[in-house]
Amino acid sequence: MPSSRSVVIVGAGIGGLTAALAIARRGFEVAVFDQAERLEEVGAGIQLSPNASRILLALGLAEQLQRHVVTPEELRVIDALTARVLARAPLGAAAERRYGAPYWVIHRSDLQTVLVEAVRAYPGIVSAHSPQGDIEHRGAALIGADGLWSSLRGSLGHRRAPRFAGHSAWRALAPAEAMAPELRAPAVNLWLGSAAHLVHYPVRGGSLVNVVAIMRDDWRETGWSAPADRAEILARYSAAAWSATARALLAAPRHWQKWALYDRPPLAHWGTGAVTLLGDAAHPMLPYLAQGAAMAIEDAAVLAQRLAETRDNPAAAMRRYERQRRSRTARAQRAARRNGTIYQLAGPAASLRSLALASLGGARLLARYDWLYGWTPA
Ligand SMILES: Cc1cc2nc3c(=O)[nH]c(=O)nc-3n(C[C@H](O)[C@H](O)[C@H](O)COP(=O)(O)OP(=O)(O)OC[C@H]3O[C@@H](n4cnc5c(N)ncnc54)[C@H](O)[C@@H]3O)c2cc1C
Helix, strand or coil: CCCCCCEEEECCCHHHHHHHHHHHCCCCCEEEEECCCCCCCCCCEEEECHHHHHHHHHCCCHHHHHCCCECCCEEEEEECCCCCEEEEEECHHHHHHHHCCCCEEEEHHHHHHHHHHHHHHCCCEEEEECCHHHCCCCCCEEEECCCCCCHHHHHCCCCCCCEEEEEEEEEEEEEHHHCCHHHHCCEEEEEECCCEEEEEEEEHHHCEEEEEEEEECCCCCCCCCEEECHHHHHHHCCCCCCCHHHHHHHHCCCCEEEEEEEECCCCCCCCECCEEECHHHCCCCCHHHCCHHHHHHHHHHHHHHHHHHCCCCHHHHHHHHHHHHHHHHHHHHHHHHHHHHHHCCCHHHHHHHHHHHHHHCHHHHHHCCHHHHCCCCC
16 A cells, blocks of 8 residues: 555556656655556557657667567558558658657557556556555555546546547457558558548557548447447448558458547646646547557656656645646647548548648648657656
8 A cells, every 4th residue: 555655646557657657767656556457458559659759768668669669661641532642751760860759659558568567667666456446545646547537537526528529449450461561561551531531550560450440420338349340340431432452451350349539628727736637537639649648658757757856745746747738738639639620521621631631741741740749858
């Protein structure tokens, strides 16, 4: 159980684990609790943009992560019907030069495993299985990193439920060897269709391709692993609107899982006293900017810095952390929503969007995200 000097973290997701490491490295005792008894092998990839990778590297995780990551050479934006590449934004060495840290993609469970192992190996961190309700809070500070459906957020008085986006994300992994070369190349691919889009990139050293298909949908069940039907996705991504290449990609995985997508509007106050929120618990966002985990990782680095500055006054440190993080995370939440609207345009508006992207070009497309990827902890 936590001592009166320890920092207690509820939730051992990407945000909670990164916070545990970052805060313990500043000399605090940390206790991290999760309701889940073991990691779920969720079939999903995650993009780690330079603003997030630079923090994980600074935490000493380079060697462990390099075993698992893929460095995509480019971001390709592709027209769903014709399979024509509308824009290519340079990633790989070009992104690393521009932002001072790599742009990676990784299987979510590989990232989670690297973080869990680092936490377990760290002498100042205790990790345990326990739901938030069972934790007797005797620490000096409490961090709610318990995700989109955070119960700590509710106990801080923020009782509004997450809002359903009207979209679902269908996710799958397929063996890369079964794919055509252009589908398994080291690239992040974004296919834009009419009222639906598709993202895919290789993970696990390039042996698997992570596929995410996002469509308008009324299905709104919660949870991370609802099974989904391959025939249904092929019916929804029909040959009338999707090229044979895109449909070959969708036909490759045997098993699909689906997620209903939710976010929440930005929050004016995250915490009170020596209690605060971090990651999706504070600022859940739609996945159209690929930044939810990245923002949780940034939160962790900033919160650790602020706690270290005022060791004897965690409440003051938390208010400073919140002031520093609120506008940036709100901007990311809004930008993610805006991308969602653009990606899900239908009919002539979708054609205009594709034309605009083609004329913008890849380099200028990437430069629009300098505010995100160029960020470093102060
Ligand atoms: C389709 C999709 C694609 C995405 N792609 C990307 C991407 O490419 N890049 C990116 O940066 N982000 C991406 N994201 C977002 C990212 O997955 C989340 O933002 C991120 O996982 C949030 O991390 P977190 O630690 O805040 O919360 P979570 O990962 O949700 O972790 C919360 C933890 O808290 C635990 N918990 C919950 N309640 C309690 C309780 N009461 N007591 C104890 N423990 C509790 C849970 O078991 C869980 O382990 C994507 C999301 C989706 C849906």
